[in-house]
Amino acid sequence: MPELPEVETVVRSLRQEVVGKKILDIKNKWPRQISSMELDELRERVSGTTITQLDRRGKYILFTLDSSDSMIIHLKMTGQLLLQPTSSAMQDHVHTVFMLSGNEELRFRDVRKFGRIYLARNAESIVGELGPEPLSRSFSASLLHKMLHGRRRVLKPLLLDQRFIAGIGNIYADESLFWAKLAPNRISNTLSRLESDRLHSSIRKTLRMAIDNGGATISDYRQPDGSEGEMQKSFSVYGRAGESCVRCDGCIERVVLGGRSTFFCRSCQL
Ligand SMILES: [Zn+2]
Numbered sequence: 001m002p003e004l005p006e007v008e009t010v011v012r013s014l015r016q017e018v019v020g021k022k023i024l025d026i027k028n029k030w031p032r033q034i035s036s037m038e039l040d041e042l043r044e045r046v047s048g049t050t051i052t053q054l055d056r057r058g059k060y061i062l063f064t065l066d067s068s069d070s071m072i073i074h075l076k077m078t079g080q081l082l083l084q085p086t087s088s089a090m091q092d093h094v095h096t097v098f099m100l101s102g103n104e105e106l107r108f109r110d111v112r113k114f115g116r117i118y119l120a121r122n123a124e125s126i127v128g129e130l131g132p133e134p135l136s137r138s139f140s141a142s143l144l145h146k147m148l149h150g151r152r153r154v155l156k157p158l159l160l161d162q163r164f165i166a167g168i169g170n171i172y173a174d175e176s177l178f179w180a181k182l183a184p185n186r187i188s189n190t191l192s193r194l195e196s197d198r199l200h201s202s203i204r205k206t207l208r209m210a211i212d213n214g215g216a217t218i219s220d221y222r223q224p225d226g227s228e229g230e231m232q233k234s235f236s237v238y239g240r241a242g243e244s245c246v247r248c249d250g251c252i253e254r255v256v257l258g259g260r261s262t263f264f265c266r267s268c269q270l
Pocket residue numbers: 245246247248249250251265266267268269
């Protein structure tokens with residue numbers, strides 16, 4: 001599933017291309033991709049508007065329109081937003097096409113069909129339940145320490161909880177815990193201030209490095225021009241069960257924690 005770095009890569013790459021463009025029309029072959037609204041209503045409210053701003057919140061992509069509506073897209077498991085010339089061949093599994101001024105199309109491709117499009121007067125009504133942005137200035141080490149101690153939860157599933165911190169998913173939770181030298185089954189309110197500080201800096205370093213690498217392509221994720229991310233080449237633990245640890249002479253293990261595959265080194269993550 002695309003996580004914060006993948007969604008951020010999509011937003012940064014699309015922003016310079018689509019801001020200022022007009023959405024001329026919408027083509028849709030699978031209306032259930034549109035959440036809580038009929039296709040006709042979406043088309044009526046969106047066609048003819050201009051995209052004035054493009055932002056990310058957690059794993060959501062926010063299009064601000066000059067009609068003062070926000071169109072919000074969540075890629076979920078396998079969603080891709082591809083920006084293509086109108087004349088280019090249509091890919092398989094494209095369910096919605098936003099026809100843009102300048103003879104370009106924004107194509108929402110989704111093999112597993114979990115991704116969704118929302119339209120709202122107030123974006124907060126869709127994304128409002130999210131926790132803080134981990135790369136924001138206000139997300140300080142002391143705030144994280146306070147947040148961890150306000151709960152008594154197993155660390156890895158807590159990091160995946162979007163109401164706790166926005167944008168972290170299975171891959172970057174495992175990578176962050178590895179660099180923080182913390183076992184994924186630690187209880188949140190047992191972390192010392194030093195351990196919270198390590199987790200804070202490893203979350204930010206891991207996410208920034210992944211953004212610099214254009215995200216990670218494990219299976220479906222693509223950048224809007226169709227190219228793959230590079231971050232998967234730099235994983236330290238994720239998907240590396242049975243391989244040796246890059247930090248100690250231990251071996252990476254895979255366990256299931258909170259229903260999710262979890263990769264870690266028992267020797268150096270305590
Ligand atoms: Zn190790």
